[in-house]
Amino acid sequence: MIIGGFAAQAQAQSNVTIYGIADAGIVAERGGAAGNVTKVTSGVGSASRLGFKGVEDLGNGLSALFTIESGVKIDTGDQDTAGVFAQRQAFVGLKSKEAGQITLGRQYTMLYNALSQVADPFGAGYAGSAKNLFPTGGVNTRLSNAIVYNSPVFEGFSVDALYGMGEQAGDTTAGRQFGLGVNYSNGPLNVRLVHNNKNNDVAAVGVTPAVRKDLAKNTLLAANYDFGVAKAYFGYERDKGAGSAPLPVANAFGYAVAPKSSADSDEWLLGVGVPMGGGTLVASFIKKNDKQNDQDANQYAIGYLYALSKRTTLYTAIAKIKNKNGAGYTVGNNTEPGSGDKAFDLGIRHAF
Template identity: 30%
Template sequence: MKQTQFLILGGMLLSGACGSAAAQSDVTMYGIIDVGVTHIDNLPGGSKTYMRPGSKDGSRLGFLGSEDLGGGLKAIFKLEAGFNPDDGTAGQAGSLFNRAAYLGLSDRKLGTLTLGRQYSSYFDAINPLGPVPVVTGAAGDHPGDIDGFDITIRSNNAIKYTSPTWHGITASAMVATGEQAGHNGSGGEHSASIKYEGGGWRHALAYQMLKNGPSQTGWDSTASTSFSKSAVNAGYLSAADVQYIAAASRYGQDNWTLGGSFSNVQYHANAASLFRDTAIFNTGAVLASWKTQSPWVLGAGFSYTRASRANGISDNANYRQFSLQQAYWLSSRTSIYILEATQRARGKTLGTDGVSVIDAGATIGVSQSGNVASDAHQTLLGIGLRHAF
């Protein structure tokens, strides 16, 4: 859907508000505080034990609001700031509401239109069926969050439309712009998704395209969208754009769920890129969770990521990762959790210069991307406390 179509829809929603009296408004403050201790081995300087914020759920403070405009139309907003409880710093330097900051209109018949900093349609559909709810991002993300299933991709200057749910089916589309003078089309994003929920089943199919800005030596910091950077994709950050296609399914009953996903991510090169051939990463994953009769909730996940043969590499990189989570719920809002993960990397990949061929290094999930193993193996153990309010 083109941006002009979003604006037309916005006009329709605004016209529906004309003449309607405000009936009721509501604002909710909410948040999560999550902090723990993590031990990770096989680093160049040896093992490391440190206090880590947000191992299970990223710590945040948010405000969610709506006003009833009458006739089924509502004005809505969301402001959400991430922070690090271990030292009190912002989750992203220089940004207050770094997780979300948007305003919109929601109509029960026409759907919802939002404008501002927000997650893409791709993320909204895929993330709930990925590893984060079952084995968490700290230990369970697909290596380097290569397919964007975690919360590392957020878009500025975004306009998103989400349809009403019809027979369990919901569709969504979003566009975001780089807003750089003289570089129309640079640094933007567009995405679309469709999902279904019913009879214990949840399915999602989604697409996303991120465009680099004019400064392509690494991913341009002025692009509207940033994404996870790790040893997995370090040689391909000068891409002209990155394309994501993903499908996921999950089936669940009252106390257990089973699910799986597949993703295809392509880093496309142009004349300004440091590498020359399209780099492709395919990831398959399975997940399971079980809520026992006691307060324990258990989760397990396995993922396999494989890069394509390109850029002079014949022994292409691949990553196998197995993750576990055990959460003991003291109440509906407070839990103690334990995380375990192990990864083995094999093959070759490109170094940060986009030219040198190097051994693939293990790097668990995405939150450990700064702790690349000294060789092909890495193991993580963590314990933490999480409280929501």
């Protein structure tokens, strides 16, 4: 829904759009320490949300913009994060046709955007989500106190840059984060190369000394190509440093020795999307290579998305993870990390 208005003094046209996603499905999880789990849950394919965004034309190719977006749980009606209204996105900025766009606030990282928008045929959702093995937790997905720049597109190329303030008193580097992305899009080909760098230091507080830690560095190459009869997907990510690959679930399988997060790992993804029967068949294979602990894992996934309209989609997906040497990765979906090594989804997604 669009609410339009005209500001006579500024001679500027502005509008506000109310938008959102309502997504709920039946999820069956198997293989975890807690046993079989079957539930109705929210945000299987895409996190359910309610958002407000606006643009004001300031003239001469310049516009002001904002987004405020809150997550909701369709199965219960609760907020995604209790007591926090706009935990998904909250930013304001300026956009110039010639100079690009700059925004300030809580925003997605280009690492997550490249994985979900380019590399993963499941779009980081459903049982086949690449988030099950690619590290996207916490600040690898969204970052508060961030400044983001998006350049104009020139001959198919564009650049994105992110800088996140650590905002720890007495230390200008502790907790800060930066990202850089180079993008190319031309016809059927889309490619993104992105780097994310997180400072894990903790500033001194009173008599408690500062804690110095390794940098967490993630570099991702994402690509897809549309052949018409099928769309091919590829992703490769390199993770280095403490905190570069946090585990989605601490010890989902109840091992006597809990799995360890790796400070040296990489992931490969090969995927495909095939138009079929009025919908799209999607499938992917992901390999996790833990170079530090040798706790590797493979994921196999297949799903079918059937569009009833431009806004409403029925979906089903199934995925299996094979953990090795005490690894503890789980099959989740867009909003939940999952409880076991197998999962099946059946649901509906409506965008408005």
